[in-house]
Amino acid sequence: MIRVKRPDPPDSLLRKDGKAAAERDAVMKFFESAQNLGQKYPGVFKAYKEDDVVKAINILFGEKCAYCESTYRATAPVDVEHYRPKNAVFDEVTKKLKYPGYPWLAFEWSNLLPSCIDCNRRRTQKVSDGKRVVGKANRFPLVSERQRANRPGDEKKEDALLLNPCEDAVHEYFIYEEMGVILPRAKRGAKFQRALVTIEVVGLHRAGLVGRRRKHLKKVQRDIRKFQNHEQLLRDNPGLKGDAVMKQLDELVDTLLEYLEPDEEYTALSRQFIEPVLAPFLPALSSKARRSSTAERRRDGSRRTSARTARCSA
Numbered sequence: 001m002i003r004v005k006r007p008d009p010p011d012s013l014l015r016k017d018g019k020a021a022a023e024r025d026a027v028m029k030f031f032e033s034a035q036n037l038g039q040k041y042p043g044v045f046k047a048y049k050e051d052d053v054v055k056a057i058n059i060l061f062g063e064k065c066a067y068c069e070s071t072y073r074a075t076a077p078v079d080v081e082h083y084r085p086k087n088a089v090f091d092e093v094t095k096k097l098k099y100p101g102y103p104w105l106a107f108e109w110s111n112l113l114p115s116c117i118d119c120n121r122r123r124t125q126k127v128s129d130g131k132r133v134v135g136k137a138n139r140f141p142l143v144s145e146r147q148r149a150n151r152p153g154d155e156k157k158e159d160a161l162l163l164n165p166c167e168d169a170v171h172e173y174f175i176y177e178e179m180g181v182i183l184p185r186a187k188r189g190a191k192f193q194r195a196l197v198t199i200e201v202v203g204l205h206r207a208g209l210v211g212r213r214r215k216h217l218k219k220v221q222r223d224i225r226k227f228q229n230h231e232q233l234l235r236d237n238p239g240l241k242g243d244a245v246m247k248q249l250d251e252l253v254d255t256l257l258e259y260l261e262p263d264e265e266y267t268a269l270s271r272q273f274i275e276p277v278l279a280p281f282l283p284a285l286s287s288k289a290r291r292s293s294t295a296e297r298r299r300d301g302s303r304r305t306s307a308r309t310a311r312c313s314a
């Protein structure tokens with residue numbers, strides 16, 4: 001999971017005469033009446049499915065799932081996921097659905113995320129410690145069920161346990177093992193709890209997903225070894241610094257930097273393994289600057305900079 005900065009909302013969610021405005025007015029009117037508090041909202045929502053919203057959601061994480069970082073671009077349409085569920089929420093104490101959920105956030109840009117089907121839907125899955133139903137659906141666990149909002153605005157008083165990849169520093173919460181397994185980075189405390197709950201709710205320990213991360217990591221490690229071997233060769237043989245040799249080093253660095261792009265699959269895992277390897281060679285660039293410079297190169301269609309080659313061969 002990586003943190004992504006959310007851009008401004010798409011136009012259709014902002015227009016005063018649009019579907020979102022009409023849906024917002026209807027929800028607010030419903031909850032103005034005290035007798036409707038805690039009741040199921042009878043209306044329907046369409047604004048979050050408008051073309052420009054779906055397009056913006058796809059761009060947000062480069063057509064990959066905000067939770068598990070698997071790309072869906074070639075296999076399935078995106079599930080526009082409501083971080084806080086719109087129609088009902090699963091009560092973690094009674095284990096039953098509770099109303100109203102968060103209907104007033106159904107069309108709010110800040111509440112929408114792209115999700116793959118497996119993270120978003122409740123299904124029986126093989127996970128690291130057995131087989132059971134996982135997937136987010138109506139789940140949105142809180143530190144205490146007593147905080148649960150039942151009217152617009154009260155959600156601001158909640159302490160969410162599920163991490164939000166557009167708001168939380170999610171890179172601080174997880175660690176990836178050699179076999180593709182994801183674990184909480186902290187050993188105890190609030191960070192441990194939020195990481196653990198997030199893994200369980202969206203099923204980041206699904207066997208299929210762990211397998212895909214393992215396969216990805218093998219590829220990353222192979223490319224790390226190629227870079228390290230070549231770099232060692234240059235270190236041991238200073239006379240080898242001809243154009244062809246330097247070009248090869250440049251390409252090996254580019255291959256590693258490519259894995260760190262936010263729209264590549266499993267970027268968080270790649271960063272954990274690649275950044276410590278490249279760090280000594282890129283002392284003048286912060287990791288943030290490196291990311292933006294690689295993003296710029298991608299936009300320009302250019303894959304190399306002589307500055308990097310100079311640093312790497314230093």
Ligand SMILES: [Zn+2]
Binds near residue numbers: 068117
């Ligand atoms: Zn997913």
